[in-house]
Amino acid sequence: MAILSRMTIRARLILLSGLLLAGLIWTNAFLVHRLEQNAGSLTAQVTLREVLKTAHAAQRSFDDLKYWLTDYAVSLLIISERNAEAAKTDFSDHLRSLSARDPETVRAAEESLDELMAVTKRAIDAYADDRRVIGNTLMAHARMHMSAIDERLEGLMEDLSAEADETGARAREEAHQAVEISIVVVVAAVAVGIVLTFVVFRSIADPLRRLVAAIDGIRSGDLGTEIPRFGGDELGSMSRALGELKQAQTSLVHAEKLALLGQLTAGIAHEIKNPLNFVNNFSALSVELLDDLKATLGKSIADLDDDARADAEDLLATLTGNMRKIGEHGRRADGIVKSMLAHSREGPGERRPAELNALVEESLNLAYHGARATDPTFNVTLDRDFDPDAGTVRIVPPDISRVLLNLFTNGFHATQERLRREGDTGYRPTVHVSTRRIDGFVEIRVRDNGTGIPPAAVSKIFTPFFTTKPAGEGTGLGLSLSYDIVVHQHGGRLDVDTRQNDYTEFVVQLPDAEEASAGSGTAPWAGDGAADVQRRRVAGG
Incomplete structure (x- = not known):
């Protein structure tokens, strides 16, 4: 305790963390060592089970072969001959798979198989020439070969099964021992950790308790309360500023909660x-x-x-x-x-592979039809330039869809606002949407030829509650939430390029480090024609 009292709180915590980390590393190293010892037995058991499965498959193939050979000898049907040949091929393949395990048994089985096929062929020829006595004799000889192969296969499967059971029992015993030893090791490590934690905690808690008692005495009006001295560590600083810090912290937390509550409420209403x-x-x-x-x-x-x-x-x-x-x-x-x-609650969304072009196309169609439903006179040219190699990217599709819907809706609003200002002067409202895959990320560009954004407002567009729309037409949360989704949630970029009364272009860049392989599945929003992502120009409406 005397040594700890001369250390700063930071040094004490670092010492405690280092000791606990060392204990954790040692415990994990021991457990890994025991698991590696047990892994060999488990691997051997799995291998034996696979070989035994192959042996059973060989037995089934041989049963089929016996059936079709007998049926062919009796019926002389071509289909029976073909089935027998297929069963023989399957049986031979299984035997080759087993040769690495028991080459002697497999070699003997293959020799018996060759003899079986030769004798059976002679028997079938005898039946075909109406020499039934000779055919029956040869088929009896063939059944002897069948019995020999059955015995070899049964012996092989019995040996494999016994060895697999023995290996499994050994693996279970080793695992049981590993569990018992691991429990002892973990309990010991936890006990040591508790003792160390208690010692360090006591070296901090006791002086801190004395400091708190002194502060309470001063707050109660007892100006004669003695302030304990702790040297130059953190407790010395706390004795001078703890009261003011706590009051300021309480006010700050309360203000942050109110601000966050209002922001979330407005965001939910907007989205x-x-x-x-x-x-x-x-x-x-x-x-x-x-x-x-x-x-x-x-x-x-x-x-x-x-x-x-x-x-x-x-x-x-x-x-x-x-x-x-x-x-x-x-x-x-x-x-x-x-x-x-x-x-x-800062909970992460569920990411899954999504077809980029299909998501953009679906969001664009939804935004367009939503605008048409709100204003039947709405019309805009939709210019699509989708990269066929955009493929899939691992994202939270509903969140990225909301980002796209917001960008498309803003583009539609800007073009219609400019159309109302200029009237029938040849102006053609257009929203250009493009996708492409670049090394390290996928990119979505949304460009409209609307009113643009004033230079003074560009630096504020991603600020919550800031909007350039008239009162009642926007909450100022759309781009703020979009920025949060793209940048903070997905680790991407959301940039804007604009010229007032000319154009506005938003560029969404999403990292594809976790992208799924192209064609691995169909995105749930991909409807008819979603795969058609070639460049095309379509007039809305």
């Missing part, structure tokens, strides 16, 4: 707007399709001609798809709320 809009849009479309369906089915379905019936079926299929969309976006709205609440 849930888009998926709920989609729910409403698809609900409206479903109502219209129901009206069309009622008009089409004015007569009995049985009286419809082929074209009308096809139309009715197409309407039903479309209605079904829209209802699925309703459920999909309803669930997506719930997912946004959960995601934001999880974000408030």
Whole structure:
């Protein structure tokens, strides 16, 4: 204790951490050593089980061979001959796999197999020439060879099974011993760690308790309370500033909680707007399709001609798809709320391989149709330039989809704002979207020829609650949340390039260090035509 009292708190904690870490390393090294000893027995057992499985497969193949040879000798059918030949090939393959384990038994079995096939062929020829007595005699001889092969296979399987059981028992015994020793080692390490922790803790807690008692005495008005002296360590500094620090810390934590609560509440309200809009849009479309369906089915379905019936079926299929969309976006709205609440607890999202072009295409279509549903006069040219080699990237798809929806929606708003300002002057609202794969990352560019961003606002666009939209049209959280998703959550970049009254281009770069192999699966949002990612120019509407 005297030695510890002369050390700073930092030095004491470093000493404790070093001792605990050394104990942990030693314990892990011992456990690894025991596991390596046990791994050899487990590997041998697994190998024996695989060989035994091959032996059983060889036995099944030989049973098939016996059956088809006998059937061929009796029926002389070509199909039986082919099946017998296939069974022989399969049996020979299994024997070759077993030759490394027991070459003598395999060699004897192969010799017996050759003799069996030769005798069986002679018997079949005798049956074909109607010499049944000779054929029966030869088949009896063939059955002797069959019995010999069966005996060899059974002996091999018995030996393998016994050896595997013995190896397994030995592995279990070694594992049991390793567990017992490991428990002793871990308990000893924990005990030593507890003792060391107690010693270091006591060297800090006792002086700290005296300091707290002195502070409480001063706060109670007892100015004569003696302040303990602890030299030049951290406790000496705490004696001068602990009261002010605690008060300031309490105020700061309270303010941070209020700010975070307001930010999260506004973020949830902002982010849930888009998926709920989609729910409403698809609900409206479903109502219209129901009206069309009622008009089409004015007569009995049985009286419809082929074209009308096809139309009715197409309407039903479309209605079904829209209802699925309703459920999909309803669930997506719930997912946004959960995601934001999880974000408030700094919980990581679930990453999975996602088809980049399919995700961008789906998000672009959703943003476009959402804008059309809100404003039927909305129209914009969508210029796509997708890299066919973009492939898949490991991301949190719902979060990246929200980023893209936000960027597309902002682009649409900027183009429509410029269209309203310039009127019918030949201006053509255009949003250009491109993807490409570059060494180390994938890139998504969203460029619009709208109003651009004022130079004074560029440095503030990723700040929470900052917006260039008129009051009531934006909360100022979209780009802030997008920046957080791309940069902080995915370790990527979100940059902007803009010129006022000319264009705005956002560049999203996501690292692909954990990308899944291209073609490993289909993204859940990839609908019909999602694989068509060649460059194309499509006028919206």
